[in-house]
Amino acid sequence: MSAFFLCFGCIGKDYIDDFVEPSVRINNPITGLQTSATHTYMATFFNNIGQPEDALILWSSSNESIVTVNEQGVATALAEGEATISASVTVGGSTIVDRNMLVVSPNETGNNEASNKSGTIMTTSGYELQGSFTLETNGNGLLLFINNDYKASSSLPGLFLYLTNNPNSVNGALEVGAVTTFQGAHSYVIQNIGINDYQYLLYWCKPFSVKVGQGQIN
């Protein structure tokens, strides 16, 4: 009798739909560049499960009389005006692109890389989860502020927060920590990552291995 039931008590296999559209992302976009100055762009290709993957990235400028960019992504400002730098990857016959529009001026621009982002947290499940957040650079890491409008169900077991490039999976995601605040403002300090490294906040129930909610980082 026990043997009969043990046949059903064996560990089986579950499959989760973790497909996302491949993307390329410029990791260090800027808004402006001083004439004659240079900026070395970096970009990452993310495959169909949101994982970084080596790929040939082609750089181009929309107006080479304003800005040029070489094969290594080094942009050089030539003259005052606006231009768009593109990073493109060709996958399976289709080309995916990320763009950065910048203004070239004779004035010093300083460090004008984006230093903060924000977004809205939304439930994707039957459990309550809502709120808004901001993300700010903090030395080598980030400060994640969850705002006062945040509320989450306290009935859900094992709720964890991740940063990820695939909102359907924690595979390759950065675990920020267990959720211990279920209402109101709070914050997280996240070390050794850049503000453009991840695209989503992901609320994940560990024991159930399911997504509870997400927030796109804009």
Added chain:
Amino acid sequence: MTKYRLLLIIVLLFPGLFFGQWPRKSGNGYYKLSAWYLEADQHYTDTGKIEPNATRGQFNVNLYAEYGLTDRWNLVGYIPFFSRTYQNEIFSSTTNELITPGESINSIGDVDLGVTYSIFQKEKLAVSATLWLGLPTGNDSGGSDGSYQTGDGEFNQMLRVAAGTPFKIANNPSYAKIYVGYNNRTQNFSDGFRTGAELGIQFFNRLWIAGKLDIVQSLQNGSLSAQNNQGSIFANNVEFTGLGVEAAYYLTKKLGVSANYGGALDGRIIYASPSYAIGVFLDVK
């Protein structure tokens, strides 16, 4: 109360009431060895909605026993001496890559011991009270993340009063039974109110078929929640309305086999999948 604990209680309630509308006479007994199984890939949330989860399973082999110390006093016990909980491996459907390894733990489950007192027993009506003591003998924090549980880690006391009556349906022996109960729980778990009904009918002098309704309501008076109990699958305030059916066939006058099917019609913080059990029993009269 953990989900697993709740489901074990469903198992407990079935044999405890089944064919036992009357307390056992002195020296008589009912002993049942069962294997019980549940696998679920969805659950009821705290608001009653059904949500998916990674496939988890629970399996146990248990012994249920009733023994008549006297005509009025019975000893009762439920011992899940082998209890297993597991979760499936999780793969990417895009790449077939293993994302989360499967995991399991095996241990003894939570043991329940109790005593039944026959308050009133006549030809057409029997009323009894049972005090169950739930012992935290299982594992309440197993596995890599503490969520693999074969027990709830708390000592609880449940008092249940049941009334049963025999009658005939189309000349077949039958019975009906109702009960109410209160489960006093510790370790910041909410107490629970329970009630239910059972209807059984005998065919061919050998086969019993019974249907059963169980309702569990949390009194919401425990402070345990995800805020202070991160590891638990289901921390507290489990509620459900469950329906089940059991068939028991007497191979001889004392020895028989049984099969059981049960599930939650609706619920809060409980798996939304049915459970199954098969067993052999000895009915000493």
